[in-house]
Amino acid sequence: MAKPFTYEVTKVCKQSGARLGVLHTPHGDIPTPIYMPVGTQATVKAMTSREMRDIGTKILLANTYHLHLRPGENLVKKAGGLHKFMDWDKPILTDSGGFQVFSLGDLNKISEEGVLFRNHLDGSLLNMTPEVSMQIQQDLGADIAMAFDVCSPYLCDYDKAKENMERTHRWAKRCQAAHTREDQALFGIVQGAFYRDLRAQSVETLGEMDFIGYGIGGLSVGEPKDIMYDILDHIMPMMPKDKPRYLMGVGTADCLVESVVRGVDMFDCVLATRVARNGTALVPEGRLVVRNAKYAEDFSPIEEGCDCYACTHHSRAYIRHLLNVGEITGARLVSIHNLRYLLRLMEQVREAIAQDRLLDFRREFYARFDMRGSFNRGEEQA
């Protein structure tokens, strides 16, 4: 039987060293570098599966913790798995719940066994372990599952970061032991906070475990972007060359471009849809707050030349009106645009790699992009 998952690097950019690749999965091929829109609760917010396909989505992300709570993996399994449940026939990746351990930190208690969660909905307790995470993810049935890890905060002391990393490695082994689905790939997750030696150690240890792909966790957790880039500069050359590398939770346009230059293949982020619902559009100049009064009589599209439904059919003035009066359709139109913007950006990035001109592309990108229009993690939640 042919292996269900193979990753090929099809081209290395002569100018930047960034790579083009293809990850083959049971639900189709994923071209890399790729941006993965986030469908936390088995839908990308305000979007249908058909729309996600129409805007060129190649792979979706869904959240294990949220789906475990509602509707529960048993229901999804009864439905025939996540693909059938949400009518999405392309690849899906599920996270492990590990980031929720981190981001809902005051609601849980971590031990060597796993994490005792307090369900944020009803306060009941649930025990998430590497084995439970694997069971849930196998029941959900995504193409790619992630190992259950321990994420360290930005300002974490060395000993704690080392402890979290070492536990992540032990848990990664337990995940491998518990993971049996052959039609599902398991990715390990590199940790080590902002300590270069820990990161190097994590890459080495997990590399020896021969995962199908690797997540880079614990970045974009509040640190300045330069510090994240510095860690990437340090660890990317050590990462296995023949495996896809997924920078978890990163999704501003500038970070995507900078990270691809450094060798990252996969990204996810909720920013595109979250800011959309607040009336902010992602554009080559950074951001455009469609809700602002200055667009009230602006009959141009959100982004001139964008091929999305919102830009080819509706004006800033119309969308601003919809946002202003609280119509869901306004949030929908900006969501469509923002997702398409990031997917299109990655199409352009892949094209630039194919043409050995990714550094030129980056320069052109910054010629338009106003850094004041970018986002830092967490900012968009304000």
Next chain:
Amino acid sequence: MAKPFTYEVTKVCKQSGARLGVLHTPHGDIPTPIYMPVGTQATVKAMTSREMRDIGTKILLANTYHLHLRPGENLVKKAGGLHKFMDWDKPILTDSGGFQVFSLGDLNKISEEGVLFRNHLDGSLLNMTPEVSMQIQQDLGADIAMAFDVCSPYLCDYDKAKENMERTHRWAKRCQAAHTREDQALFGIVQGAFYRDLRAQSVETLGEMDFIGYGIGGLSVGEPKDIMYDILDHIMPMMPKDKPRYLMGVGTADCLVESVVRGVDMFDCVLATRVARNGTALVPEGRLVVRNAKYAEDFSPIEEGCDCYACTHHSRAYIRHLLNVGEITGARLVSIHNLRYLLRLMEQVREAIAQDRLLDFRREFYARFDMRGSFNRGEEQA
């Protein structure tokens, strides 16, 4: 120059006397009987114009009062009119604001001149007169404008109902005098509450004024359905035969069928989208509360055999999950279904008239329809 508006009765059902017709407008032909989805604020809630076209919508309704407040008719006019503003190239009908006078009754003061409104958004005063309503509607530029009328409540004494009706007639004349757009049809509105002689007088007076079409106002304002049908039985035979008849604000499936049998050609109602957002689907059996726990593991579509996107792609279990976790996509899918359900019902009604079997169709309709699953006006707002 050919008249921009003509109405043809193309067929009368031998079994029921109901009619098939076509209303020709500058933005295309409208087959009657027809259900008009409501896009109060220049969008049907949670829907895009493209989706409205895809589900077979032939004409949309928009609200003059709401659009006057936001974004204002000046902006819509600058955009090139409502069709361009909302990217809808088929016919549009705007109401006159008269029903808002009635339904926001504690916020306004009616005189012979017009209505002094208190803007429900910011408390500022605005003066709506027949002339102002015509000016706004002409600026909005829908295909069909409605005369500015005075609606009486269900339990209105005779003298007050007569006074409101006579004022409606005087205002109808002022609307005709103020209305100058030749590419926009003006419909008069029959009033007279639940008094047969007043209704007859209103039909006669307005009939002599030779409007392009006629709204029937002041029904479905809280009365039992039988009382509404009784008024329709009384007045429909008197209505001009060569003009379209629009029963305003009526939109439950049973009322649509009963009213077509009595000779009504056009309908509008917000019920389909309003109940959708609460998780209730319209089905041949009446209603299906998708949100209910009993559908948690039901992998069948909302309505077996329905051709809408929701029913051909998604299960009750999935949609229930989305509603249950508060995802907009859930409200969207039920909205698509509910609108398509009413549009499809009217397609079936037109087909039954064409085949001279509308009374058979009505019998078949009631064989499945549980009246306990119907709605009365206002109930869906609870």
